[in-house]
Amino acid sequence: MGLNLLALASSRLPSLIGAVSVQGIALGVMPLLIEHELRWLVLLVAVATVGLKGFVIPTLLRRAMRTANIDREVEPSIGFVPSLLLGAGGTIAAVALARALPLLPEHTGSLLVPGALASVLTGFVLLIGRSKAISQVCGYLILENGIYLFGLLLIHSTPLLVEAGILLDLTVGVFVIGIIVDRIQRAFDSLDTRKLTVLRE
Numbered sequence: 001m002g003l004n005l006l007a008l009a010s011s012r013l014p015s016l017i018g019a020v021s022v023q024g025i026a027l028g029v030m031p032l033l034i035e036h037e038l039r040w041l042v043l044l045v046a047v048a049t050v051g052l053k054g055f056v057i058p059t060l061l062r063r064a065m066r067t068a069n070i071d072r073e074v075e076p077s078i079g080f081v082p083s084l085l086l087g088a089g090g091t092i093a094a095v096a097l098a099r100a101l102p103l104l105p106e107h108t109g110s111l112l113v114p115g116a117l118a119s120v121l122t123g124f125v126l127l128i129g130r131s132k133a134i135s136q137v138c139g140y141l142i143l144e145n146g147i148y149l150f151g152l153l154l155i156h157s158t159p160l161l162v163e164a165g166i167l168l169d170l171t172v173g174v175f176v177i178g179i180i181v182d183r184i185q186r187a188f189d190s191l192d193t194r195k196l197t198v199l200r201e
Helices: 002-009 013-034 040-068 080-100 112-129 133-152 161-188 193-198
Strands: none
Touching: 002 013, 002 080, 002 112, 002 133, 013 040, 013 133, 040 133, 080 112, 112 133
């Protein structure tokens, strides 16, 4: 949850991408900590998650950032302080809501549910409140991380094939977004998505 607040407060894209990378590595390790028996499927998904979310996708985002020659979010739709306040308020609300939900006994004291809810909210704030396409991609990644955390609640009752499917969808989605980012950069010489409003048929 601290990484979510760091992502909301940071105006520098390298810091935002770094927060997403660390969060991806942490999520990749979590199935190994939750699962009592080390199965090959759990290990495979953990390695794939760490590799893709922790290294491959952040590397692609850093390359896109260098290609576009930008390293800072200058004019966000929602300021950094209001974003941080929204994130902090959302985190508190997530903890309160998690206590009110009818969870299984083993999940009652866990931070999985509050962390998942806070990550989903953080992703939405970044998607809505940032104008640079790379920042919005990071918002999408953090939102997906929240969904991934929810999936970990069912790690003992369902196979991790669902998680593998989510990981595949994420990979395809990021590559598609990368193509879109490249097209925006070539057409407008900028990654400010607000310039898309000038498009006409």
